[in-house]
Amino acid sequence: MDLMLVVAQSGGGNAGAAGMVAMLFSCFTFLISIVLGVIGIIGMWKVFDKADRPGWAALVPIYNCIVLLEIIGRPVWWLALLFIPLVNIVAGAIMMIDLAKSFGR
Template sequence: MIVIAILFYLAFLGFYIYVGWKVFEKAGQPGWASIIPIYGTIVMLKIIGKPWWWIFILWFPVFGIWATNLLSKSFGKDVGYTLGLLFLGFIFFPMLAFGDAKYIGPAGDPAAFAAAQQPHFDFDAKPAM
């Protein structure tokens, strides 16, 4: 019986690793980053548009809830989807990974995302004539 429980746990864990990998890839980040404990959290903070030092305040539950809300907004979802991620994450997280949700930028701000994707202005470049 314990062997069946261990196999079920490993299958569930493998599925969630794959789901995390797909969510990271949808956001334009390397999928392998989702399996590295601290680095994966830092990359997730980048996906939701928060600085790396947020890793320290995520220990407080209210900030984890806030980060989950920002994650759902980053994929164009609303507060209802955030509640789904919080209370039924085993259903909504795979829906985020395999559904039709598109990454629209950190915290759902497409203008900021588009601006961040532009090449930086080079002050030393000569103007084209």
């Protein structure tokens, strides 16, 4: 007997529908994550170009934080703060405020 047929027939009620909904939700979440990631990279690329830094640096995960720290004038050891839970939220907020100040806003 076909194993898939046995599993499909032995399932109770709406198990197949629940699996389909879970799969669609996962695909939708994945696509939204990709779109938001691309928007973030484009934004960081433009910030780096405006600060006369190479735009491709936005694509390299740790290096883009180092370049951002150089733009805002913070020491490189602040990179370690971004790996500490809860501290990274405060450090990130301070970095974004400093970034706005470095562009005169």
